[in-house]
Amino acid sequence: MRQPLIAGNWKMNGTKTSAEALLSGLVAGSVGISKAEIAVCPPFPYLALGERLLIGSSVRLGAQNVCTQDVGAYTGEVSALMLAEFGCHYVICGHSERREYYGETDSIIAEKLLACIKQQLTPILCVGETLQQREQEQTEAVIGTQLGNVIAQIGIDTFQKIEIAYEPVWAIGTGKTATPEQAQSVHYFIRQQLAKHDQIIAEKVRILYGGSMKASNAQDLLSQPDIDGGLVGGASLIVEDFLAICQAGDAVVL
Numbered sequence: 642m643r644q645p646l647i648a649g650n651w652k653m654n655g656t657k658t659s660a661e662a663l664l665s666g667l668v669a670g671s672v673g674i675s676k677a678e679i680a681v682c683p684p685f686p687y688l689a690l691g692e693r694l695l696i697g698s699s700v701r702l703g704a705q706n707v708c709t710q711d712v713g714a715y716t717g718e719v720s721a722l723m724l725a726e727f728g729c730h731y732v733i734c735g736h737s738e739r740r741e742y743y744g745e746t747d748s749i750i751a752e753k754l755l756a757c758i759k760q761q762l763t764p765i766l767c768v769g770e771t772l773q774q775r776e777q778e779q780t781e782a783v784i785g786t787q788l789g790n791v792i793a794q795i796g797i798d799t800f801q802k803i804e805i806a807y808e809p810v811w812a813i814g815t816g817k818t819a820t821p822e823q824a825q826s827v828h829y830f831i832r833q834q835l836a837k838h839d840q841i842i843a844e845k846v847r848i849l850y851g852g853s854m855k856a857s858n859a860q861d862l863l864s865q866p867d868i869d870g871g872l873v874g875g876a877s878l879i880v881e882d883f884l885a886i887c888q889a890g891d892a893v894v895l
C-alpha cells in the first residue's frame with residue numbers, strides 16, 4: 642500500500658501570527674499520527690518560520706511554486722535551491738490557480754518539475770478539469786493531455802520522483818467535493834495513463850485528491866484504492882480540521 646500523504650496548501654492566506662499558531666498546533670497535534678505523512682505548504686515569507694517550528698516533528702515543509710530557472714535576473718521569482726535551503730521537501734507545481742491566473746502551461750510546469758528534482762525536492766504535479774470540461778465529458782481528454790504533455794517533455798522515469806494531485810477545478814474552494822467514485826475513476830485513469838509507459842512507476846506513484854476535502858469526507862475519499870492522500874486548501878487553515886483529515890489518512894492504513 643502507498644503511504645497516504647496529507648498536504649496542506651495554505652495558498653495566499655495567513656499572517657505571521659496565524660502562521661506561527663498553525664505550525665505550532667500542527668507540531669503538537671501530529672504527535673500521534675504515524676502512518677500518514679503530513680506536509681504543509683505556507684506562502685514563501687513563512688517558510689523560514691516553518692523550517693524553524695517544524696524541527697523535530699514529522700511534519701514536512703513544502704512550497705506552493707518555484708521558478709523554472711536556477712539563478713539570475715528573474716525578478717520576483719524563487720529558485721528550487723532557495724526552497725531546499727529553507728528545508729522544503731515538497732513543491733506544488735502547476736496548481737490550477739497558477740495555470741489560470743499566471744498562464745502556466747504544461748511546458749512551463751514540466752520545467753518546474755525538473756528544477757525541483759535537480760535540488761532533490763519532490764514536486765506535486767496538479768492536474769484537473771474545469772466544470773465546463775466535465776460537463777462536456779472531456780475530463781479524461783483534458784487530464785490525459787496535461788499528463789501526456791509532461792511525460793513527453795521530461796520522460797516517465799521522472800515520475801519516480803513526482804507526486805500527482807488530481808484537483809477538479811470545480812471542486813476547489815466551492816464546497817463541492819467530487820464523490821469518492823468520481824475521484825476514484827479519475828485517479829484510476831491517471832494511473833492507467835502512467836502504466837501505459839511504465840507499470841511499476843504507475844503502481845508506486847502517489848495520487849492525491851484535492852478539492853473541498855474536509856474531515857467529513859476525507860475517510861471516504863482516502864479509502865478508495867487509487868486515492869493516496871489529499872491536497873487540502875481551506876481546511877488546512879484550521880488546525881483541528883487539518884489534523885482530523887490527517888487522522889483519517891492514518892486510519893485508512895491497515
Ligand code: 13P
Pocket residue numbers: 650736808812813814815816851852853854872873874875876
Ligand atoms: P480547497 O480544499 O479549499 O477546495 O482547495 C483545494 C486546493 O486547491 C488544494 O491545492
